[in-house]
Amino acid sequence: MTSTQTVLTGELRAVTRPHRFMARHASWIPVFAAVGILVAMVVGAQLYFGKFLTPRLVSSILLDNSYLLILAVGMTFVILTGGIDLSVGAVMSFTGMMGASLLRQGLPSSVVAPTMLATGALIGLGVGVLVQYFDVQPFIASLAGMFLARGLGFVVSLNSIKVTDRPILWLQGTRLQAGSGWYITPTGIIALLVVLVGAGLLAYTRFGRTVYAVGGNEQSARLMGLPVARTKLLAYVVSGTCAGLAGVIFTAYTGAAYPLNGIGTELDTIAAVVIGGTLLTGGSGFVVGSMIGVFVYGMIKTIINFLGVDQSWTRITIGALLLLFVVVQRLIVARSARRR
Template sequence: MATLTEERRSTSSSAVSYRRFLSRHISWVPVFAAVIILVVMIAGAMWYFPNFQLNRIMSSILLDNAYLLVLAVGMTFVILTGGIDLSVGAVMAFTGILCAKMLGDGVPVAVAIPAMVLIGAAIGLLIGILVQFFDVQPFIASLIGMFLARGLAFVVSLESIKVDNEGLLWLQSTRFSFAGWYITPTGIIALLTVALAAFVLRYTRFGRTVYAVGGNEQSARLMGLPVVRAKLSVYVISGVCAGLAGIVLTAYSGAGYPLNGVGTELDTIAAVVIGGTLLTGGSGFVIGSMIGVFVYGLIRTIISFSGAEQSWTRITVGALLLLFVVVQRVIVSRSALSR
């Protein structure tokens, strides 16, 4: 009888420890789910497609989606505060075609690149001001920014502008190889952006404020946190990332085009959500968004390998979004119960 009682106590203690661990790390559950999906997809692709080479394919995914990864970093900051930014695709197109135009007019690349980043920051600041000081919903404010940036892109040119500047093209044409893996300067830029953002969110007061604002804005105000500055800053960061993504995409494609990035804002949001960031704010990680981008890129690659229509990419991503939205609701419900 004593042994049975001890076993029950041990089982009960283990269950309590498991629940405690889960409650402390519940925000990581969607990230782990995204990692599992990525690993399963890779394993399945390697088994089903004999010519699926992991190092070459993953390097190619980073190459093709470097701009999306940069956008996802900025979008993560915005969504963590409970906001949304629909302007990123249009800002990317505007800065991309303006960069191509400036380089074609003889402006040095060392001047053009910082200028595009500043333009992206300015549009992000405008959206942040509308949200914070004019109480405009983030959806509407960023929609205004989207129409503004897209219109300005068409003002620059109605046609694509080819880039001949060697300095910009070097970002895409140069490859650093190791053991079958390769990376371009655009990929390095994307990964450095992820690393910097992860550091800021994890180790700085600003990062903690971003999480606090998304978790409960009123409580963050009562704690004396700089809520206004944080909400303005996340849109500026998103704009900076959109401007940088415009440069990366222009280097990748070798041209600027006013219709670049149509629908990319939705791809970006999808990648961030698949990576585990809650749409309600307050929970999520940049690393998760990076995994979400790789999941999205791998879906496109597998569909291309299978010879199916690319429309299946949207269907598959939609199914994953449904799954992760359900997971998010479970997390929110558990968090509410734990309080």
């Protein structure tokens, strides 16, 4: 392979450079595509509405979707290992209910918030154990987790619980202004930090590289002596912890917890991750891509709000975009398979 490349003349090399770039960064192409879609949507909306892209609007997209962003980071880990986690929406709702009820009993939020994260991690661990040690399909195992969390949420209370705890509300209520309408809330900062940590974990740690290896080919990873079981388990724990954190953020966002919160959020999360270029077969994708996916999702919602048409169009558009991206991914996979 290398010898044929060195034989190429300089002229030819110049011609094939874009191709080589494409080949080397094949897994980034879906991310670029998502960025392209995002830019196209923003430009289109700007042209259509005249005055669309304001600092306030961009800031609000991060504010409104910070919980989704956190969920998407966790989901990216699981999908990269070749699994799927349907429980995230229900876990977010349950931890929110639990946290709100603990706060109502007078516990300080410095105790409650870590408890919520730990609960999420525990449910994630349960799902992971089912998947790894009992060979249950991730779909079914996380479905059980979803049922469990959904039901437990109803056990806590059937009604909405209002949150009056100051630190929790501070997360959402504080708007750190940055001039000319730009602002960011602590929830947004937390979400961006999660993205940063997630991206760092995947790119620079042994655990992160093993996640890619397991998703690429579990058998090979095992034969290489990589700790497959521990890694897969950890991926579900990461996703569960993220769901617990999303519970904190979502409770702050709505100022209350309601057991029917987050129905269908798992689907939105998966859609955002897939739009962000992560392959559902595992082994290829980036947390940054998932972030772009969440922004695409938020932008669609905003544009549909602007258009003033029925909100049911959001789901239809997301479905259509999902389809588009899956077909694009399919073509990329088919091409790289041919190359091999």
